[in-house]
Amino acid sequence: MKLKLFVVSLVVLLSFSIAFAQEDTLTVPPIPPDSALLPAAVTGLVAKDTDNDHGHAITLKWQPSADDGAGRQSVAMYEVFRWVPDLMTRIPALRDTLEYLKLRTGDGWSPPEPGSRTDSIHNVFASLDDAQLEERKESLEQTISQAIRDLPAAHAAYPEDGDWQQVAVAPAGSATAADVGTKEKDTPDYLPDYSDFYYRVDAVTADPAIRTASEIVGPVQSYGQWFNKGRLAVSVFVLIFGLLTIFFVQHARRGADLYVRPMAGIEAVDDAIGRATEMGRPILYVLGLGTADMIATIASFTILGRVARRVAEYQTKLIVPAYEPVVMAVAQEVVKTAYYDAGRPDDYDEDIVFFVTSLQFAYVAAVNGLMLRELPATNVYMGKFFAESLLLAETGAVAGSIQIAGTDEIAQIPFFIVACDYTLIGEELYAASAYLGREPILLGSLKAQDWAKAGVIALAVAGLALSNLAVAYDWSWASSIVDFFRVVD
Amino acid sequence: MDFSTFLWTTFAAFLTLATYSFLYKDNPFYKIAEHIVTGVAAGYFAILLWHNGLVPKLWFQRIDDGDWWWLWLNSSKPWYLIPAILGMLMWTRFSKKYQWVSRWPMALYIGISAGIAVPLEMSNRVNKQLYDTMADLNWANFFGQGTYAMFDTTSGLSQLLIVIGVVAALIYFFFSKAHTGLFGGVAKVGIWTLMIGFGASFGFTVMARISLFINRMQFLGGWGQEAFNASGTTPNPNYSAWYQVFFWLLALLVIGYAAYEIVKHLRSRKT
Numbered sequence: 001m002k003l004k005l006f007v008v009s010l011v012v013l014l015s016f017s018i019a020f021a022q023e024d025t026l027t028v029p030p031i032p033p034d035s036a037l038l039p040a041a042v043t044g045l046v047a048k049d050t051d052n053d054h055g056h057a058i059t060l061k062w063q064p065s066a067d068d069g070a071g072r073q074s075v076a077m078y079e080v081f082r083w084v085p086d087l088m089t090r091i092p093a094l095r096d097t098l099e100y101l102k103l104r105t106g107d108g109w110s111p112p113e114p115g116s117r118t119d120s121i122h123n124v125f126a127s128l129d130d131a132q133l134e135e136r137k138e139s140l141e142q143t144i145s146q147a148i149r150d151l152p153a154a155h156a157a158y159p160e161d162g163d164w165q166q167v168a169v170a171p172a173g174s175a176t177a178a179d180v181g182t183k184e185k186d187t188p189d190y191l192p193d194y195s196d197f198y199y200r201v202d203a204v205t206a207d208p209a210i211r212t213a214s215e216i217v218g219p220v221q222s223y224g225q226w227f228n229k230g231r232l233a234v235s236v237f238v239l240i241f242g243l244l245t246i247f248f249v250q251h252a253r254r255g256a257d258l259y260v261r262p263m264a265g266i267e268a269v270d271d272a273i274g275r276a277t278e279m280g281r282p283i284l285y286v287l288g289l290g291t292a293d294m295i296a297t298i299a300s301f302t303i304l305g306r307v308a309r310r311v312a313e314y315q316t317k318l319i320v321p322a323y324e325p326v327v328m329a330v331a332q333e334v335v336k337t338a339y340y341d342a343g344r345p346d347d348y349d350e351d352i353v354f355f356v357t358s359l360q361f362a363y364v365a366a367v368n369g370l371m372l373r374e375l376p377a378t379n380v381y382m383g384k385f386f387a388e389s390l391l392l393a394e395t396g397a398v399a400g401s402i403q404i405a406g407t408d409e410i411a412q413i414p415f416f417i418v419a420c421d422y423t424l425i426g427e428e429l430y431a432a433s434a435y436l437g438r439e440p441i442l443l444g445s446l447k448a449q450d451w452a453k454a455g456v457i458a459l460a461v462a463g464l465a466l467s468n469l470a471v472a473y474d475w476s477w478a479s480s481i482v483d484f485f486r487v488v489d
Numbered sequence: 490m491d492f493s494t495f496l497w498t499t500f501a502a503f504l505t506l507a508t509y510s511f512l513y514k515d516n517p518f519y520k521i522a523e524h525i526v527t528g529v530a531a532g533y534f535a536i537l538l539w540h541n542g543l544v545p546k547l548w549f550q551r552i553d554d555g556d557w558w559w560l561w562l563n564s565s566k567p568w569y570l571i572p573a574i575l576g577m578l579m580w581t582r583f584s585k586k587y588q589w590v591s592r593w594p595m596a597l598y599i600g601i602s603a604g605i606a607v608p609l610e611m612s613n614r615v616n617k618q619l620y621d622t623m624a625d626l627n628w629a630n631f632f633g634q635g636t637y638a639m640f641d642t643t644s645g646l647s648q649l650l651i652v653i654g655v656v657a658a659l660i661y662f663f664f665s666k667a668h669t670g671l672f673g674g675v676a677k678v679g680i681w682t683l684m685i686g687f688g689a690s691f692g693f694t695v696m697a698r699i700s701l702f703i704n705r706m707q708f709l710g711g712w713g714q715e716a717f718n719a720s721g722t723t724p725n726p727n728y729s730a731w732y733q734v735f736f737w738l739l740a741l742l743v744i745g746y747a748a749y750e751i752v753k754h755l756r757s758r759k760t
Contacts, residue, residue: 234612241611260664292595293602295610329582330595362530365508365523372515414691417684425683431664450665456619457656463623464652471625485620487612 039074039203040066041212047199047220050178052231052488055193055224057180060168062214065203068172074205080168080177083198083218085154086161087147092188094144097121101137105130148185148192155195158219164200177201181222193223230488241452248451249444258443265404265422266432269303269380272402273310276377282317283307284376286367286392288407289360290384292326295430296408300383301334302433302442303406307380308338312347320353321370323363328355364388368395381405381420382429385412393419406432459485490715492731499735502712505705506743518746547573622655624648654682 042062050057060080068075100121103109112118125133154161170177179199181191198218204211252258276283285304290297304320311318320335322328331353339348356366368391371379379396381389381403389405389412396403397419405416406424416423424432427449434442463482470478490498507522547569575594581587631645640647660672661679668676716736718729 231608231612234608234616237611237615238608258665259667261667263664292599293606295603295606298599298603326579326595326598329579329591330599332582333592333595357527357530358534359526359530362526366527368511369515369520369523410686411690411694414687414694417687418691427662428664435664447665450663452615453659453663456615457659460619460622460652460656463619464626467623467625468628482620482623485616485623487616487620489612 037074037205037210038212039068039205039210040071042078042201042203042214045199045201045214045217047197047217049220049222050180052225052228054183055222056183056191057178058191058197058199058220058222059176059178060199060201060217061176062201064173064175065212068203074210075172075203076206077172077204078170078174078177079166079202079204079211080170080179081164081200081202081213082167082179083155083158083162083216084165085151085157086163087154088151089163089165091144091147094140094147095186098137098140098144101125101133101140105133105137148190151192152195155192155197155219158196158198191222194221196221228488230486233485234487237452240455241448244448244451245445247444248447249441252440252444252447258447260431260435260443260446263424263428263432263435265406265424265428266435268402268404268422269307269436270310272378272380272404273307273314273316275402277314277316279377281377282319282374283311283378283380284367284371284374284396284401285318285320286379286381286383287320287322287327287331288381288383288385289323289363289388290327291324292330294384296382296384297327299430299433300406301330302437303380303382303429304331305334305338306433306436308335308352309342312339312342312344315344315347318352319370319374319376321356321363321367322353323356324358325355328353360386360388364391367392371395371399371401375399376401379403381407381416382424382432383407385409385416390415390419396420495715495732496735498712498715499739502709503739503742505709506739510746513750516746516750618655622652653678658682 042065044063045060046062047058047060049055050059062078065071065075067073096117100118103118104122104125112122125136128136167179168177179191179197182189183193184190196219198216199220200216201214202211203214248258273283285307287297287300287304290300292298308318318335320331322331332350335352336348339345356363371392372395376396376399379392379399379401381392382405385392385405385407386409389407389409393403393405393416403420404422404424405420406429407413407416408426408429410426413423413425430449431446434446463485466475466478467482469475470482504522504525507518510516511519575597578594579591581590626648627643627645629645630643633641633644633646640650642648657675657679659679661668661676661683663672663676666672713736716732718732
C-alpha cells in the first residue's frame with residue numbers, strides 16, 4: 001500500500017514537473033496579423049525573359065494591389081522574391097573559403113584579425129600543411145565549377161532544397177520590376193540562363209510583418225537575344241546611309257564632279273607649308289590624344305598623309321610627336337607612304353614620327369618645350385584633344401606659329417577657336433580629308449553625309465510636328481511613328 | 490609632416506615653380522621639370538602596361554573554372570592567343586625586310602574599330618539627338634513664368650529655339666552646297682548658334698582651370714607654412730631648422746634666377 005502511494009505520488013509529482021517544464025519551454029506563437037490589416041495581394045503577376053538583352057534577367061509585371069493608392073492605401077512597397085536553391089546560396093561561402101586558401105597558399109599571407117569572417121575559416125584549416133591546403137584548394141575549385149554547372153538542375157528541383165530570396169524592391173504604385181543578374185559566373189549576382197525560376201511579389205505595408213504574397217509564377221527562363229529590337233532605327237539608318245554612300249561613291253567613280261565648298265582651315269594648309277619652306281622652319285603635326293581606333297584620329301591620318309606629301313615635295317622638315325604607340329606606328333606608315341608617293345623615299349626618316357609618352361600633361365610639357373625650341377612655322381592639331389588643347393595652342397601662339405586645328409571634341413573647340421588661326425569644327429575635320437584627297441570614295445561619302453543630314457532635318461521637322469499634333473489631337477498613330485526613332489540600349 | 494615628406498613636398502614645390510617659369514620663357518628649370526615628368530611618365534606607362542595588361546591578361550590568366558593557364562594554352566579560350574600573335578607581329582617593325590607584316594594587325598585594329606564606331610556614332614550622335622528633337626513643345630508654358638523665364642529650359646520658346654538651332658547648325662555642316670543666298674543665311678544662324686554654345690563652354694572650363702590654379706597656390710602656401718611650422722605639425726623640432734633651410738634654398742633659387750634674367754635683359758638692351 002505504501003509502495004502504491006509512493007508510486008502514485010511520484011507519478012503525480014512527475015506529471016507536475018513535466019507540466020511546469022513544458023510551460024517553461026513553451027514559446028508564444030506569433031500573433032498572426034489581423035486579416036483586416038493585410039493588404040490585398042497583387043494580381044495578374046507575369047514573369048518573362050527581359051527582351052533585347054544578353055540574358056541573365058527576368059522582367060515581372062503585375063496589377064498593383066487594390067490597397068495601393070486606393071482602398072486602405074496601406075501598401076508601402078512591393079518586394080520581389082525568387083526561389084533560390086540551397087546550392088546557389090552555398091556557392092558564395094565556398095568562394096570565401098577558396099579565397100582564403102588562395103591567400104594562405106600565396107605569398108604575403110598574414111593571419112586574419114581575430115573574430116573576423118576569415119578568422120572563422122582559418123580556424124578550420126589552421127592545422128593543415130601546405131600540401132594539404134593545396135589539395136583542398138584544387139578540390140574546392142572543382143566543387144565550385146561543378147556547383148555552377150549544376151545550377152539549372154537545382155532550379156529544376158523546385159520546391160525541394162531551396163528558399164525564397166528577395167531580389168528586387170519596387171515602390172508603391174509600381175507595376176513592374178526587373179531581376180537583373182550578371183553573366184559573370186564568379187560574381188554573387190550571377191544568374192544562370194536556361195534555368196527554371198519561380199517568383200512571387202509581396203505587397204508590403206509600413207510594418208514589414210504585415211504583407212500579402214501573390215500567387216507564385218514560373219517556371220520562367222532567361223536567355224539572350226540575337227537582335228536588339230530597341231535599336232531597329234539605328235540599323236535602318238545605317239542601312240540607308242550605307243546605300244547612299246555606295247550610290248555616291250559609284251557616281252563619283254563614273255567621273256561626276258562633286259562640289260565641296262571651300263574650307264578656310266584646309267585651304268590654309270598648303271599656304272602654311274609654303275610659309276614654313278620659305279622660313280626654313282619645321283611643321284609640327286599633333287595627332288592628339290586619341291587612340292588609333294577613334295574616328296577623329298583616323299581622319300587625322302588622312303590629313304597627315306596629305307601634309308606629309310606636300311612637306312616631302314617642298315623638302316621641309318616635319319615633326320610628329322605621338323602620344324600612343326599604335327598611333328605612332330600608323331602615323332609612321334602614313335608618312336612613309338606619303339614620301340614614297342611624292343617620289344622622295346630617300347628623304348623619309350623614321351624619326352619624323354616619334355613616341356613621347358602616354359600621360360597627358362607629360363606629353364603636353366614635352367610638346368610645349370619642342371615648340372619653343374624648334375619654333376615651327378606651322379602647327380597643325382588634328383584629332384582628339386582634351387584638357388591640353390589650350391596649353392598647346394597658347395604655346396604655339398607664343399612661338400609665333402601659324403596654327404590650324406580640327407577636332408570633334410566639342411568641349412575643346414572653343415579653345416582652338418580663340419588660340420588658333422584656323423579651326424575645323426567637328427565634322428569639318430572628317431570633310432577635310434575628303435576635300436584634300438579628292439578621292440571618289442571620300443567625296444562620295446561626303447555627299448552621302450549631306451543627303452543623310454537633309455534627311456535628318458526633314459525627319460526632325462516632321463517628327464516635331466507629329467509629336468505636337470499627337471498631343472493636341474490624341475493621335476496614337478503619330479506617337480507610334482515618333483517612337484520608332486527612339487533608341488533603347 | 491615628417492622630414493622625408495617635407496623633402497618630397499619641397500621637390501613638388503620646385504617642380505610647380507619650374508613649370509610656371511615657362512610663362513616667362515623656356516629656361517633650364519622648365520627643361521628639368523619637363524624631362525623629369527616625361528621620363529617618369531614613360532617609365533610609369535611601360536610598367537602599367539606590363540602589370541595591368543601583359544601579365545594578368547595574357548601571360549597568366551584565370552579561366553572561368555578557376556584554373557590559371559599560361560598563355561591560354563590548353564585552356565577553354567585558346568582564341569586569346571590571336572591578339573597575342575597580332576601584338577607580336579608589331580615587333581616586325583624592327584626589321585626593314587618584314588616591316589610590312591606589322592600592317593596586318595594595324596589594319597585589323599583600325600578596321601574593327603571603324604566598324605564598331607559606325608552603329609555607335611549613328612546611335613549616339615544621330616538617332617538619340619533626332620528623337621530628342623522630336624519632343625512635344627511646352628505650349629502651356631511657352632514664354633515661361635516669371636522674370637527672365639522666357640529662356641528657361643522648360644519653356645516652349647527655349648525648346649523651339651533649340652530645334653531652330655539644331656536645324657541651322659546642321660545646314661552649316663552641308664559641304665556639297667555653297668553657303669550663299671537663303672541657304673547661306675541659315676548657315677550663318679547655325680554658326681552663331683555654335684559660337685554661343687562654344688562661348689558658354691569656354692567660360693565654364695576656364696572657371697574649372699582657375700580652381701586648379703587656386704589649388705596650386707594653396708599648395709605652395711601650405712608648403713611655406715610648413716617650413717616655418719606655422720601649422721605646428723612638425724613632429725621633430727630638431728629638424729625645424731632644416732625645413733627653413735630648404736625653404737630659403739628654393740627662395741634663393743627663384744630670386745637668383747629672376748635677378749640673372751633681369752641683368753641679362755638689361756645687358757642686351759645696352760648692346
